[in-house]
Amino acid sequence: MSTTSPTTTRVSVSGMTCGHCVSAVSEELEALAGVEEVTVELNAGGISTVTITSSSELSPSEIGEAVAEAGYLVVANEA
Template sequence: MSTVSTTVNVSGMTCAHCISSVSEELEALAGVEQVDVDLNSGGISTVTITSAGDLSASEIGEAVAEAGYLVVANQA
């Protein structure tokens, strides 16, 4: 089975604790193998999720919300 890479933008993250919280919630989702965060303190951070299969936008959004942050749309 091939891996799937999903990238989402998250607002409100400012520090290493934010990264840890979001990563912990996302890694708890079934099939998630790795979470990489490109922190933009005070702005929109980029979170890349590597998983064994497709993840729904709703399950990603719920996991990020559980950590206290918000998935936002790509900036045009």
């Protein structure tokens, strides 16, 4: 049994304005396989930074689709 260290992915999301936005995006991302924690630095009306901690690497398309499902847009992916 091998243990891998968690992977942290940061994405910039536009359109989030309130706590409800944060929970909607967090719920969709937490539903992805391997996601352990989602942290959002809300910048109401601007670009918010979402940090995803997961047990394995997530693809940008997986993240983008989950954010889109919540009704928002990923504007930039950062490693």
